[in-house]
Amino acid sequence: xxxxxxxxxxxxxxxxxxxxxxxxxxxxxxxxxxxxxxxxxxxxxxxxxxxxxxxxxxxxxxxxxxxxxxxxxxxxxxxxxxxxxxxxxxxxxxxxxxxxxxxxxxxxxxxxxxxxxxxxxxxxxxxxxxxxxxxxxxxxxxxxxxxxxxxxxxxxxxxxxxxxxxxxxxxxxxxxxxxxxxxxxxxxxxxxxxxxxxxxxxxxxxxxxxxx
Amino acid sequence: xxxxxxxxxxxxxxxxxxxxxxxxxxxxxxxxxxxxxxxxxxxxxxxxxxxxxxxxxxxxxxxxxxxxxxxxxxxxxxxxxxxxxxxxxxxxxxxxxxxxxxxxxxxxxxxxxxxxxxxxxxxxxxxxxxxxxxxxxxxxxxxxxxxxxxxxxxxxxxxxxxxxxxxxxxxxxxxxxxxxxxxxxxxxxxxxxxxxxxxxxxxxxxxxxxxx
Amino acid sequence: xxxxxxxxxxxxxxxxxxxxxxxxxxxxxxxxxxxxxxxxxxxxxxxxxxxxxxxxxxxxxxxxxxxxxxxxxxxxxxxxxxxxxxxxxxxxxxxxxxxxxxxxxxxxxxxxxxxxxxxxxxxxxxxxxxxxxxxxxxxxxxxxxxxxxxxxxxxxxxxxxxxxxxxxxxxxxxxxxxxxxxxxxxxxxxxxxxxxxxxxxxxxxxxxxxxx
Numbered sequence: 001x002x003x004x005x006x007x008x009x010x011x012x013x014x015x016x017x018x019x020x021x022x023x024x025x026x027x028x029x030x031x032x033x034x035x036x037x038x039x040x041x042x043x044x045x046x047x048x049x050x051x052x053x054x055x056x057x058x059x060x061x062x063x064x065x066x067x068x069x070x071x072x073x074x075x076x077x078x079x080x081x082x083x084x085x086x087x088x089x090x091x092x093x094x095x096x097x098x099x100x101x102x103x104x105x106x107x108x109x110x111x112x113x114x115x116x117x118x119x120x121x122x123x124x125x126x127x128x129x130x131x132x133x134x135x136x137x138x139x140x141x142x143x144x145x146x147x148x149x150x151x152x153x154x155x156x157x158x159x160x161x162x163x164x165x166x167x168x169x170x171x172x173x174x175x176x177x178x179x180x181x182x183x184x185x186x187x188x189x190x191x192x193x194x195x196x197x198x199x200x201x202x203x204x205x206x207x208x209x210x211x212x
Numbered sequence: 213x214x215x216x217x218x219x220x221x222x223x224x225x226x227x228x229x230x231x232x233x234x235x236x237x238x239x240x241x242x243x244x245x246x247x248x249x250x251x252x253x254x255x256x257x258x259x260x261x262x263x264x265x266x267x268x269x270x271x272x273x274x275x276x277x278x279x280x281x282x283x284x285x286x287x288x289x290x291x292x293x294x295x296x297x298x299x300x301x302x303x304x305x306x307x308x309x310x311x312x313x314x315x316x317x318x319x320x321x322x323x324x325x326x327x328x329x330x331x332x333x334x335x336x337x338x339x340x341x342x343x344x345x346x347x348x349x350x351x352x353x354x355x356x357x358x359x360x361x362x363x364x365x366x367x368x369x370x371x372x373x374x375x376x377x378x379x380x381x382x383x384x385x386x387x388x389x390x391x392x393x394x395x396x397x398x399x400x401x402x403x404x405x406x407x408x409x410x411x412x413x414x415x416x417x418x419x420x421x422x423x424x
Numbered sequence: 425x426x427x428x429x430x431x432x433x434x435x436x437x438x439x440x441x442x443x444x445x446x447x448x449x450x451x452x453x454x455x456x457x458x459x460x461x462x463x464x465x466x467x468x469x470x471x472x473x474x475x476x477x478x479x480x481x482x483x484x485x486x487x488x489x490x491x492x493x494x495x496x497x498x499x500x501x502x503x504x505x506x507x508x509x510x511x512x513x514x515x516x517x518x519x520x521x522x523x524x525x526x527x528x529x530x531x532x533x534x535x536x537x538x539x540x541x542x543x544x545x546x547x548x549x550x551x552x553x554x555x556x557x558x559x560x561x562x563x564x565x566x567x568x569x570x571x572x573x574x575x576x577x578x579x580x581x582x583x584x585x586x587x588x589x590x591x592x593x594x595x596x597x598x599x600x601x602x603x604x605x606x607x608x609x610x611x612x613x614x615x616x617x618x619x620x621x622x623x624x625x626x627x628x629x630x631x632x633x634x635x636x
Contacts, residue, residue: 040629041629042575045584056485061272063277063278069548072548075554076550124281127287130287145357145569151254151358160257204251206251272484273493274493275487275489335496336493338496338499339493342499357569363466376465416463417465
């Protein structure tokens with residue numbers, strides 16, 4: 001399977017959408033760990049892990065410069081959003097599902113960007129798809145491990161599956177020579193739609209239990 | 213101590229043995245987590261972590277390209293073996309010790325290859341031995357951490373000790389100017405034999421408890 | 425903010441102080457996990473993680489060669505100190521706070537060196553400060569995660585906060601064009617003093633709990 005590897009072109013809108021998604025992930029993680037008795041440092045660590053963990057893992061595996069070292073705007077956005085959520089949550093009651101929509105946008109965006117970055121490094125399409133999923137979901141896994149909870153992506157509503165379906169769709173559309181920007185748009189929309197449908201109707205993968 | 217650093221020559225037999233060991237590790241991990249209520253995604257993640265985690269850690273530490281990015285055959289073998297084990301285990305009762313022999317072969321093979329890869333990068337022999345042990349055992353540690361169990365290598369039957377003894381044997385034989393292929397063969401056989409003996413006779417290291 | 429990036433000059437005294445701090449961290453970690461029933465292998469793994477984990481994370485993120493691969497003296501010091509603590513703790517009752525002072529020295533030293541190494545790689549000052557904190561505290565987090573305990577730095581006496589204050593002080597002094605050696609000395613002394621004061625008077629950050 002020959003997949004053309006277009007240059008990663010993240011236009012200005014996409015750049016700020018990415019910053020916003022990082023901030024939203026950081027703020028959402030702070031609300032998630034609100035039940036734990038972490039101090040301010042622990043809260044910021046969890047915010048960083050949730051917002052930056054996926055892209056960091058991808059960059060380390062691909063041998064690229066880590067994205068928030070290349071451009072600290074992401075780091076600063078995660079820190080400010082985490083601190084703001086910390087301050088707000090102590091003063092008012094924030095609904096826990098405040099960030100479900102931004103989080104779904106982040107999942108779509110991170111997965112698409114992660115897949116494209118890997119293709120750009122010349123990886124095999126299987127590796128590129130996996131990198132997309134890693135970019136989308138590892139942040140949430142790290143957040144849960146640090147908060148000492150079972151990673152929700154292992155048995156909750158469709159999350160990684162949405163990312164995987166979107167990454168494969170992107171790879172398929174690129175193999176069909178669709179314009180890369182439209183391919184990214186449709187694959188990202190699919191992730192967003194599947195994720196929202198999964199939340200709305202509690203869609204899950206069947207759980208696995210071997211016969212023992 | 214001057215250790216000659218031969219080129220890593222993994223002949224064709226060794227290559228396919230490596231692929232088979234990766235597949236066996238992935239399948240074994242799926243059976244191990246069968247008691248947990250993971251969904252299909254969680255199962256595949258655990259299979260990847262168990263089968264590819266050790267070599268990935270080694271490559272990241274050494275600054276090499278990650279081996280399954282350089283050759284996705286390993287990735288595909290782990291995915292297919294994990295999915296096959298997932299499907300089979302839902303239909304029939306598989307014995308949990310089905311994979312003890314392949315797992316011991318994998319431990320031997322991964323440790324020897326990991327040590328040689330590190331020597332090839334020009335590392336000190338202490339580092340090379342550690343890289344061998346890391347390649348052999350980190351996959352199992354990751355599998356247990358993700359499944360939220362205490363890593364079995366920290367207090368079970370000899371596992372890392374077998375790997376360490378084999379890595380040191382390999383380094384000693386190479387220092388004695390033994391032919392690298394024979395050194396690898398004997399050191400690998402030692403790991404395999406120690407591991408099987410440890411399972412058969414429940415050999416363990418003494419457990420540590422400080423006086424408090 | 426323009427920060428001059430001096431060459432990392434670790435004089436001979438600093439080098440051996442670093443080796444000693446690594447050894448102290450390894451020995452302290454062995455005493456910490458003495459309550460767990462780990463075998464010798466598990467103990468050595470925890471010693472390595474505690475003593476080398478912070479610097480390793482920093483080097484991986486920065487894309488530098490891992491420091492104990494470049495100079496295995498650190499690796500050997502951690503292994504010997506861990507084994508010595510293992511042997512001693514089985515024979516005599518060692519006070520758990522035996523290593524509080526060396527640990528505070530290690531925190532100061534690792535944080536300063538980590539910040540300077542990152543500045544030297546040309547990173548933004550926010551990234552450099554974060555790298556300092558990572559170098560200082562990640563070892564302790566890894567130790568606690570491997571021992572299956574809640575990371576103490578997330579809610580204990582000031583630890584990461586001391587590191588962060590010291591890293592920011594170092595960055596501020598360097599921005600004011602203070603001689604780099606004096607800047608390092610004062611910032612390191614601040615970390616050491618804050619950490620000891622925090623232990624003595626049980627200083628903590630306020631714990632966070634959202635309104636739910």
